Amino acid sequence: MAKLYFYYSSMNAGKSTTLLQSSFNYQERGMETMLFTALLDDRFGVGKVASRIGLEAEAHTFDDKTDIYQAVTNELKRRKLNCVLIDEAQFLTRDQVFQLASICDRIGIPVLTYGIRTDFQAELFEGSKHLLAIADELRELKTICKCGSKATMNLRTDDKGNVIKEGAQTEVGGNERYVVLCRKHFMELAFS
Numbered sequence: 001m002a003k004l005y006f007y008y009s010s011m012n013a014g015k016s017t018t019l020l021q022s023s024f025n026y027q028e029r030g031m032e033t034m035l036f037t038a039l040l041d042d043r044f045g046v047g048k049v050a051s052r053i054g055l056e057a058e059a060h061t062f063d064d065k066t067d068i069y070q071a072v073t074n075e076l077k078r079r080k081l082n083c084v085l086i087d088e089a090q091f092l093t094r095d096q097v098f099q100l101a102s103i104c105d106r107i108g109i110p111v112l113t114y115g116i117r118t119d120f121q122a123e124l125f126e127g128s129k130h131l132l133a134i135a136d137e138l139r140e141l142k143t144i145c146k147c148g149s150k151a152t153m154n155l156r157t158d159d160k161g162n163v164i165k166e167g168a169q170t171e172v173g174g175n176e177r178y179v180v181l182c183r184k185h186f187m188e189l190a191f192s
């Protein structure tokens with residue numbers, strides 16, 4: 001049975017790096033992969049999965065209207081596929097998470113998704129919520145807070161480092177807008 005995996009973490013924990021390594025592992029064994037990332041995440045260029053350590057690869061993009069099951073079905077008319085890999089999976093809709101489950105269950109291709117669990121207000125993203133609900137395998141990737149504990153939370157800041165407590169859930173950015181923290185240090189700053 002092909003499985004749906006959700007690799008989740010705070011930001012900057014190596015998700016994109018791990019995705020690129022997994023894709024490379026398939027390819028070096030002569031297998032083929034299809035990569036997706038969110039259209040709205042243009043930090044490293046649109047349609048690119050890039051890790052902060054320099055690895056990168058071209059990817060198909062998804063927005064909330066993309067039918068990922070259909071996109072995979074269309075790709076299968078052109079070439080074989082052994083694995084589908086999705087970066088920025090927090091931005092998937094519920095329907096898209098269910099499409100990924102169908103890719104596993106009906107087509108028989110494993111799907112590896114990578115995303116952050118919660119937003120700057122400690123709320124689940126839609127994609128993460130439904131992946132936590134229905135993925136076959138949940139794997140946490142880890143990075144560390146300034147105190148040395150595991151960082152599970154993402155604090156939003158402005159460009160001067162002031163904490164931002166209100167705002168839209170989606171705001172693309174990196175180290176200039178977000179700081180990863182353990183829950184204790186996040187709570188002290190985000191809910192004080």
Ligand SMILES: Nc1ncnc2c1ncn2[C@@H]1O[C@H](COP(=O)(O)OP(=O)(O)O)[C@@H](O)[C@H]1O
Pocket residue numbers: 009010011012013014015016017018050051052053143
């Ligand atoms: N210039 C750098 N050189 C080496 N490692 C780095 C550099 N910048 C960031 N990193 C490391 O890369 C990792 C982040 O990788 P990335 O795959 O982009 O994470 P994510 O997708 O989870 O945000 C972190 O472990 C971070 O410490």
Ligand SMILES: Cc1cn([C@H]2C[C@H](O)[C@@H](COP(=O)(O)O)O2)c(=O)[nH]c1=O
Pocket residue numbers: 010011012015016041088115116118119120121154155156169170171172173174178
């Ligand atoms: C916490 C939080 C994050 N985002 C955005 C910021 C980045 O563009 C991505 C996460 O990127 P990474 O690959 O994990 O480094 O998500 C957001 O829109 N809203 C938030 O609350």
Ligand SMILES: [Zn+2]
Pocket residue numbers: 145146147148149181182183184185
């Ligand atoms: Zn801490």
